[in-house]
Amino acid sequence: MTDPRLTALAATLPASVPFTGPEALERRAGRPFAARLGANECGFGPSSRAIAAMREAADTAWKYPDPEAHDLRRAIAAHHGCDPAHIGLGEGIDGLLGLIVRLIIAPGDVAVTSRGAYPTFAYHVTGHGGTLATVPYTADHEDPDRLIAETRRKGARLCYISNPDNPMGTWHDAATVHDMVAAVPDHALLLLDEAYVDLAPDGTAADIDPADPRVLRLRTFSKAHGLAGLRVGYAIGPAPIIAALDRVKNHFGVNRIAQAGALAALADREYLHHIRALNDASMGRLVNIARDNGLRPIPSATNFVAMDCGGGGARAARILAELGARGVFVRMPGAAPLDRCIRVSTGPDPEVDAFAAALPDALAAAR
Amino acid sequence: MTDPRLTALAATLPASVPFTGPEALERRAGRPFAARLGANECGFGPSSRAIAAMREAADTAWKYPDPEAHDLRRAIAAHHGCDPAHIGLGEGIDGLLGLIVRLIIAPGDVAVTSRGAYPTFAYHVTGHGGTLATVPYTADHEDPDRLIAETRRKGARLCYISNPDNPMGTWHDAATVHDMVAAVPDHALLLLDEAYVDLAPDGTAADIDPADPRVLRLRTFSKAHGLAGLRVGYAIGPAPIIAALDRVKNHFGVNRIAQAGALAALADREYLHHIRALNDASMGRLVNIARDNGLRPIPSATNFVAMDCGGGGARAARILAELGARGVFVRMPGAAPLDRCIRVSTGPDPEVDAFAAALPDALAAAR
Numbered sequence: 164m165t166d167p168r169l170t171a172l173a174a175t176l177p178a179s180v181p182f183t184g185p186e187a188l189e190r191r192a193g194r195p196f197a198a199r200l201g202a203n204e205c206g207f208g209p210s211s212r213a214i215a216a217m218r219e220a221a222d223t224a225w226k227y228p229d230p231e232a233h234d235l236r237r238a239i240a241a242h243h244g245c246d247p248a249h250i251g252l253g254e255g256i257d258g259l260l261g262l263i264v265r266l267i268i269a270p271g272d273v274a275v276t277s278r279g280a281y282p283t284f285a286y287h288v289t290g291h292g293g294t295l296a297t298v299p300y301t302a303d304h305e306d307p308d309r310l311i312a313e314t315r316r317k318g319a320r321l322c323y324i325s326n327p328d329n330p331m332g333t334w335h336d337a338a339t340v341h342d343m344v345a346a347v348p349d350h351a352l353l354l355l356d357e358a359y360v361d362l363a364p365d366g367t368a369a370d371i372d373p374a375d376p377r378v379l380r381l382r383t384f385s386k387a388h389g390l391a392g393l394r395v396g397y398a399i400g401p402a403p404i405i406a407a408l409d410r411v412k413n414h415f416g417v418n419r420i421a422q423a424g425a426l427a428a429l430a431d432r433e434y435l436h437h438i439r440a441l442n443d444a445s446m447g448r449l450v451n452i453a454r455d456n457g458l459r460p461i462p463s464a465t466n467f468v469a470m471d472c473g474g475g476g477a478r479a480a481r482i483l484a485e486l487g488a489r490g491v492f493v494r495m496p497g498a499a500p501l502d503r504c505i506r507v508s509t510g511p512d513p514e515v516d517a518f519a520a521a522l523p524d525a526l527a528a529a530r
Numbered sequence: 531m532t533d534p535r536l537t538a539l540a541a542t543l544p545a546s547v548p549f550t551g552p553e554a555l556e557r558r559a560g561r562p563f564a565a566r567l568g569a570n571e572c573g574f575g576p577s578s579r580a581i582a583a584m585r586e587a588a589d590t591a592w593k594y595p596d597p598e599a600h601d602l603r604r605a606i607a608a609h610h611g612c613d614p615a616h617i618g619l620g621e622g623i624d625g626l627l628g629l630i631v632r633l634i635i636a637p638g639d640v641a642v643t644s645r646g647a648y649p650t651f652a653y654h655v656t657g658h659g660g661t662l663a664t665v666p667y668t669a670d671h672e673d674p675d676r677l678i679a680e681t682r683r684k685g686a687r688l689c690y691i692s693n694p695d696n697p698m699g700t701w702h703d704a705a706t707v708h709d710m711v712a713a714v715p716d717h718a719l720l721l722l723d724e725a726y727v728d729l730a731p732d733g734t735a736a737d738i739d740p741a742d743p744r745v746l747r748l749r750t751f752s753k754a755h756g757l758a759g760l761r762v763g764y765a766i767g768p769a770p771i772i773a774a775l776d777r778v779k780n781h782f783g784v785n786r787i788a789q790a791g792a793l794a795a796l797a798d799r800e801y802l803h804h805i806r807a808l809n810d811a812s813m814g815r816l817v818n819i820a821r822d823n824g825l826r827p828i829p830s831a832t833n834f835v836a837m838d839c840g841g842g843g844a845r846a847a848r849i850l851a852e853l854g855a856r857g858v859f860v861r862m863p864g865a866a867p868l869d870r871c872i873r874v875s876t877g878p879d880p881e882v883d884a885f886a887a888a889l890p891d892a893l894a895a896a897r
Binding site for chain 1 (some may be wrong): 532533535536537538539540543544545547548549550551553554557566569571572573574575576580581584585587588589590591592593594595596597598600621622624625628632633634635636639657687717718719743752756757758759760761768770771773774776777778780781782783785786787788791
């Protein structure tokens with residue numbers, strides 16, 4: 164069912180969406196999940212200071228948000244030791260990906276990503292009429308050399324990599340990232356998605372000059388800061404690209420309560436350490452649960468563990484369905500060979516307990 | 531300062547933004563405004579039930595929002611007596627305007643609006659490479675006949691009108707709107723922005739079939755519901771257009787606290803009556819203040835009054851600056867002949883008092 168007034172591009176776009184929310188699955192099942200471990204959220208919750216700031220901001224929800232997000236952008240810039248001209252705010256990394264693709268990819272332009280990487284990037288490239296070129300993962304890692312080679316070969320305008328990676332959880336050290344940045348050809352911008360870097364081992368985050376014209380980094384308050392519900396992400400990069408965001412974005416898109424919550428969360432460094440400790444402990448539990456059940460946990464620098472189920476995508480999908488039927492929400496990668504895995508987020512002990520309890524039966528039922 | 535990797539379109543876009551926030555003006559002045567009466571916000575604040583819902587939702591801000599906004603969309607659909615397939619949610623009307631323009635306007639396509647009407651529509655048309663065609667207001671009203679005639683003449687794909695109108699506050703009755711809908715040519719979609727219709731006299735809102743393919747209506751929680759800070763707007767219209775929104779939007783764009791607040795606000799019909807009474811009383815005060823100072827208040831069906839200052843744009847701009855210097859934030863239309871007016875929002879008595887106190891001096895100083 165289409166409409167003749169849609170643009171030629173809009174009329175061709177598929178109806179598929181990047182993710183089905185757990186709420187939709189709960190509505191279909193007619194009951195809530197016992198464990199919500201599928202969206203790489205921070206089930207430990209946000210900082211109490213962030214909650215207090217959001218509650219206080221609720222009273223002034225009648226005011227439009229500051230379209231410049233002045234206070235939050237300055238705080239982020241100070242955190243990174245740079246000028247606010249290098250910081251662009253958006254409605255989560257998802258919102259920023261849409262704007263950046265729109266700015267760089269005209270119909271027919273090529274964007275490079277890894278086969279099975281973050282689907283929302285691919286969604287926006289398709290949505291703006293771009294052509295997606297993909298390279299395979301190498302040993303469950305995104306492959307910087309292959310990504311750069313494909314970017315050169317296709318004359319691509321955008322090259323996307325996440326470090327640490329989603330959906331596999333694997334990562335490269337800072338030196339490897341620096342080598343990749345050095346290899347970016349002039350015609351391309353490297354999009355370095357660092358959504359999970361706050362949770363990664365020291366030495367993962369590359370120390371990149373925000374003014375470096377070759378790379379735009381993406382960060383979020385959705386993961387380590389536990390504020391996925393607010394939709395606040397930011398880009399760090401060259402001022403001309405950051406300034407261009409202001410020419411296309413919805414200036415009031417990051418809402419008032421979101422700005423207040425993110426500002427308070429950024430200031431609470433102690434809570435971030437607390438979350439890292441909780442996350443590491445939960446990750447350890449997930450690794451053990453995987454091994455106890457004959458699955459191979461893939462080493463992860465994030466808040467989730469990809470567990471190799473030793474079959475193909477069909478088997479992992481059956482396990483996923485059986486877990487769902489037992490009240491456990493997890494997800495899985497969307498492309499082979501990554502899709503031999505299920506992807507389980509860290510979370511509070513009762514939810515991990517529910518996963519541990521459901522997994523043996525789910526594996527048996529999926530056989 | 532541009533970047534060679536930007537698309538040809540992105541490289542040509544102007545750096546101007548639709549609105550400068552009052553916060554930016556306060557930062558420049560080095561002090562807060564005593565009266566925030568420039569952005570047509572609801573200074574009376576949102577319903578206490580909405581505030582309670584937002585505060586409660588803050589505790590679960592670690593969860594992504596439901597990307598389908600199932601509960602809110604169903605509640606809105608029930609409110610309008612239609613199927614949810616006719617309701618599309620977005621980050622305020624601003625966010626929806628961006629998506630709709632993207633779906634309908636390819637580079638070179640024409641969109642029609644009134645000269646001096648809502649600048650964010652024009653911003654998005656320019657941003658997507660469209661050509662803007664404008665017609666003048668007639669006696670401070672948007673002119674349906676001229677808009678439709680220009681839409682036909684130019685073969686335009688979009689025709690935008692707001693009813694009641696912003697920035698003038700004038701309105702057409704439902705019968706006039708129905709006549710306009712009947713005249714929309716096949717090649718065009720009528721965008722009927724009803725941001726202020728909850729505050730308008732009975733008989734203003736046209737009873738339009740949500741399935742009518744000729745028109746898409748836009749509503750918001752920013753005005754009568756007092757939730758401008760949340761960024762929740764919605765479109766009511768033909769299912770194929772609503773479905774197309776899902777192919778380009780940021781699915782998690784309307785945040786979790788925003789969905790909760792809007793849902794509670796929609797249910798609190800009593801508060802809406804209360805706001806209408808407060809708004810009418812404040813409007814009466816603004817009308818009297820204008821007259822007492824020799825300005826002509828233009829009859830309004832909104833939460834603001836355009837006051838004809840009897841000169842041109844330069845004089846109104848001086849009055850605006852003098853009011854700003856006296857701690858009073860108001861705005862003015864951006865195009866002649868509307869820009870002979872200043873536009874003052876309703877609000878709590880102390881803020882209206884501050885406006886009343888500042889106006890005589892501001893008028894004198896602007897002479």
